[in-house]
Structures are given as C-alpha cells and as structure tokens.
Amino acid sequence: MKCGLCLPYCPTYRQTGHEGDSPRGRIALMQGLATGLIPASPGTAAHLDGCLSCRACESVCPAHVPYGHLIDAGRALLRQHRKPPALQALLRDVLTRRWPRRILALPLWLYQRSGLQFLLRKGRLLGRGRLARLESLLPRIDLPLPLPLQAKDNHRTKVALFTGCVGELADRRTLGDTLRVLDRLGIAATVPHAQGCCGALHQHAGDVAGAQRLARQNQAAFQNADTILSCASGCGATLLEYPALTGNEGSAFSSRVQDVAAFLLANGAGALPLKPLKARVALHTPCTQKHAMKQARATRQLLEKIPDLEIVSLDSQDRCCGAAGSYLLTQPAMADALLAHKLDAARRLAPDYIVGGNVGCTLHLQAGLRRAGLNVPVLHPVSLLAQQLG
C-alpha cells in the first residue's frame, strides 16, 4: 500500500527523518534488491542494517505487512553479496556456541573479580571511546554457567526453562529467581542441557541456515516439555518464529512457548505471599514483548501483585531502547541516540528500580545509566517478585 502510516512509529525514521530509514523506504529498497533494480551497495546495506527489527511498524500497519519476515529476507539477500560485518560474525561465533561462550566466561569472571575492572572504571583508564563503551556493556559474570537441574516429583506442573545464550552468561539472577518463584508455586522446572541459542542473531543477520540449525537443536532439546518458558522476550519472540524456519516441527515447538510473566499470572502468582514494597518502579516494555510476543500488559499485571508498589512507564511513548540484539554493538550511534530518551526519563522520574523483561535491553540500560552517573538498579520483573517473596 505504501500508505506511510507506520512512519511516525519507526524509531529510526523519527531520529533521522530519512525515508531510507523508514519501514516504507526499507521495503522499497528490499523490493529493488530482489528485482535487481537496486544494487547491494554499502548505502543500501546501511539502511537495512540500521533497522532495529523492533516491528513497531508491523503492529500499526493496516495492511498487515509482515515486515519482520521481509527484513530477515532482505538481509538474507544482502548476505549473498557481502560478508557479514566482522563484529556481528564474532558475536555469533562466540556467544551463541556453548563451549566458546563458557571458555570466554572464565577470563571475564577473573577480570571482574580481580578488581581490574573496578580500577579501570574508577580511573576512567579506557577513556570515553568505543572501547570504554564496549566495556561498560559487560554484564556481571557468575560461575559456574550451567544452571542446576530442578525437578521435584511432588510438584503438580512441569515446565522447561529456556535460558538463551546471553541469558546463561549474563542473566543468571533472573533464571535463578524464576526457578525460585516457580518452586513456590509448586511448579517443577527443568533446564534442558542440550538447548542452544534461540537463533535471533543468525535470523536477523540473514543467516537462515544457521537459524534453522539452532531451531532444530532446540526442538530436539525440548521435545518432552509441555511448556517452554522464556525469560527474555527477545528469545521468546524468535522461538515463536520457528514455524517459518522448520515448518510443522517449528509449529509444534512454538505452540508450547510462553512468556514467563504471562505464565506466572496464569498459574497462581496472584496468590503468592508478597511483602509490600514502597518504591517507584519504571517499567520498560521491550519491543519484542509488545510487537512479537503480544504480551505488553503481562509484566505490569505481574508487578501489580506487589503491594504498595508504584508503577510508572519509563517512556510514555514506549520507544525502542536501541538494544535490539547485537544492534547495541553494531550500530552504537543510533543505539545510544535511542537510549538517550530512556535516560532522560530515568532522570525525570527518579525511580527506585527500572524493570524490563529482556536481557538485551537490561544490559543496554544498565550500561547507559552507569555512563550517565545514574544509580538505578535494572532488573527483571520476576527478580522483583522473588525479592518480595514472604
């Protein structure tokens, strides 16, 4: 239709005002690329690489244009003409593979626990450039990485927890707190060891074969699970896309995937004995939770179970924070420009906590707050719930 109704909702178009950075412009570029009318030039690639895959455009499109699938296909086309950017390829090769990730965790853990990180940060010895920004994104590493299996025969329900590659490395608190809350609800959780990365980094980089390989690995790892719980909406959104990757097997898998907040709400979270918390929480709703998982309300409803808690939106316009998978590393200028809106909101609202349901957003927000000298903890809604368990 090319109506342009999606343009005001596109975060990158709002930043640059350039048609090539809008959904309509990107679709036109991809159309040109597919028909051979437009070459796979660096300029074309820059506009397509600049898309956050946030799918805000898809949610408002009156013609239901499946933009998420289009941009993945467009990037797959680009991949036929160029090698993937080095940083993107490195992230995919290290982060998403179990043993390279676990080997990397040890020097990072030593770097943090030896005090070297504290000294470098305190003395601002890395300066203010790209290296310092990269270092500021480093999450707290906890060892050992594999989570303990937890399955109690007396529990009434059984679920399997999807940990994700970044989640396993950088969000062990959320995963551990989820196991605790599930246990209190009488729900047994297993953590299948054979699971892998969800495949988001591959899929959004146009590496269809890589995404399919990971989808099949997860389908095998979770074949006996009735419910597959995702604590990171970025992963959850990708798990829901498996039908497009592996057909019927993907459909059988994705029909069992649930967002952890929605699952807890439906399985007794309202009856948990929770201590009151007189605090202000600023809620960040990840794009993947809104536009892909369609669970935008679940986190707020879960937090409303905590007595006395004041819940405000971090950003009334609910813009993308700029994290978007590896985007925070590969497109730092746009990622930080979008993050600036969130940091302004944090200054204005002065919350005691910022809460969000996706590890990528959490890392991006934490790093930005730290760089801006704002001391606000950022955590997963389930961690706040677990903290208030009586």
Ligand code: SF4
């Ligand atoms: S993607 Fe949808 S909303 Fe955007 S220009 Fe095309 S038809 Fe209009």
Ligand code: SF4
């Ligand atoms: S996915 Fe997000 S960044 Fe990409 S075109 Fe749509 S609204 Fe813009």
